[in-house]
Amino acid sequence: MKRPRFLLLQARNPGDPAEAHEQEAFRDVLGVEGDALRPWSLLAGPPPRKVLDEVACVLVGGSGEYGIGDAPDHLWLGEFISFMGELADEGFPMFASCFGFQALVAARGGRVETDKSRAEVGTFELHVTEEGREDPLFGPLHPRFFAQLGHKDHVVEFPADMVHLAGSARSPYQALRIPGKPVYATQFHPELSMRRNRERFLGYLEAYSQPDMPDTVDDVLAAFRETKAASALLRRYAHEVLPAYL
Incomplete structure (x- = not known):
């Protein structure tokens, strides 16, 4: 059996x-x-070292029922946040999205808050920051690109030792890199195509259609669009960034 790479x-x-x-x-x-x-x-x-030794890169996706603010109620969640900080300190190759992005920020001293009034569900336009313009992955996306999202928790205090790569009108902190390390994270979901995010939205329809959410179901469905540049980020990371650290 081949060893898993991710x-x-x-x-x-x-x-x-x-x-x-x-x-x-x-x-x-x-x-x-x-x-x-x-x-x-x-x-x-969190996975033990023997599992990490078998892979080249750690990926983190969404969380379904959980948010960073739930850490006091779930032992595993606090352990996960600490683990993300340890991985980042080590410089272990990592690309984290959504929940993983928030956990990494929290682990490095940033702050995450729940704010349904600024929830982003569906396809949204993002902008690349001036720092992001110089980044090998995000520079080609300058000045703007569309991405798939699904979150109500937002980074409100960004760690000083991270590079801020992208933002949106509702949620200014959308992507980061740790300088000198193969560690990236995004609030948006580069793993989701338009089709897959639409499927995800319909699967969580009850949660996303609450009256305190800022967009109606019809508005979300109408706004879905293809996001090929954002969806190419993970493969570009694997081909353009990761090899130098293997």
Whole structure:
């Protein structure tokens, strides 16, 4: 059996159909099959070193039922945030999206808050920052690009030792890099195509259609569009950034 190259950390409850959906999405955008991507449930705690030694890169996806603010109620969540900080300090290759982005920010001293009035669900336009313009992955996306999102938690205090790469009108902190290390994270979902994000939205329709959300279901569905540049980020990371650290 071939060793898995990527380790996907997931925070999904048993039976959540988004678990398999997320695995398929990451495999598709990375162009890998089978055990080239190994899933790991964070509900069992962070992966041990022997598992990390078998992979080249850690990936983190969304979280379904959980948010960073739930850490006091879930031991595994606090352990995960600490683990993200340790990985970043080590410089272990990593690309984290959404929940992973928030956990990495929290681990490095930033702050995340829930604000449904600024929730972003569906396809949104993002802008590349001046720092992002100089970044090898985000520079080609300058000045603006569209991405798939699904979140109500927002970074409100950004760590000083991170590079701010992209933002949006509702949520100014959308992407980061740790200088000198192969560590990237995004609030948006580069693993999701328009089709997959639409499927995800319909799967969580009850949660997304609450009256305190800023967009109606019809508005979200009407705004979906293809996001090929954002969806290419993970494969570009694997081909353009990761090899130098293997």
